Amino acid sequence: MRPLPCSLCLLVLLLFGCTDTPSPPTAVVPPHTGPAAHAKRPAPPGDQWGYAGETGPTHWAELLKNSACGGNQQSPINIITVNAVPDTSQAKLEIHYADSTRITDVVNNGHTIQYDFERGDYVTYGGTRYDLQQFHFHESSEHTIDGVRYPLVLHLVHTNAKGKYLVLAVMVKEGENSAPFTFLERLLPLAIDEPKTVNKRFALEQNLPLERQYYHYTGSLTTPPCTEGVDWFVFRQPITVSHAQVETLGQLMPLNNYRGEQPLNGRVVVVGS
């Protein structure tokens, strides 16, 4: 996931490559790598970090000295379900997303798709309110569950009044067509740096799984500056989109925009709902 933008807009990073074959949720999905796939996506200009080569994730800590990327509480992790312990805290995760949120405009800046929309969606955890700031996708998923890497993951990034992060992660598997994804795809601009006015309403909750059991632990942003102290909630149940939808998004998005597994370093993952 990315750090928050300084504006009030919600940043949607649709970080997609593409996959060649429909992927059942029980199989590890290998990253799609091919010259043709690379050629169709322009590299974002001026970035100090990326997802491949000398600016790839394994170099972030050395490239960005002031970042936390070399810390020992980093994300993502592989969630080993048999090691997850029941959440005995009284803290409940409650999601308060509006029935419809007005998306005002969207822009593709070369490695991100940014949607601006009205504020108001939030969650509470342990009685503290965390406002939704942005959402974005990675291809493939960043967290893995028992080693399973899904074709996509949706990250919904929230902060509380003190700037502390809370992120909901929704795994995405391939299967039936998703109407909410179709809606989002129709909004995508084809040209880079050409904002497109949208002014349409969308229910963000449509992209959440029906079953809300989650794995929770404390980690970090998964992109520089890799800030730690992030409360992660990874939903156990994935949502479904079609292979064609993954392919469609993959035509516009950067390739393999995910950070690899980080060491757990003694952290405990709890399972709650």
Ligand SMILES: [Zn+2]
């Ligand atoms: Zn993310």
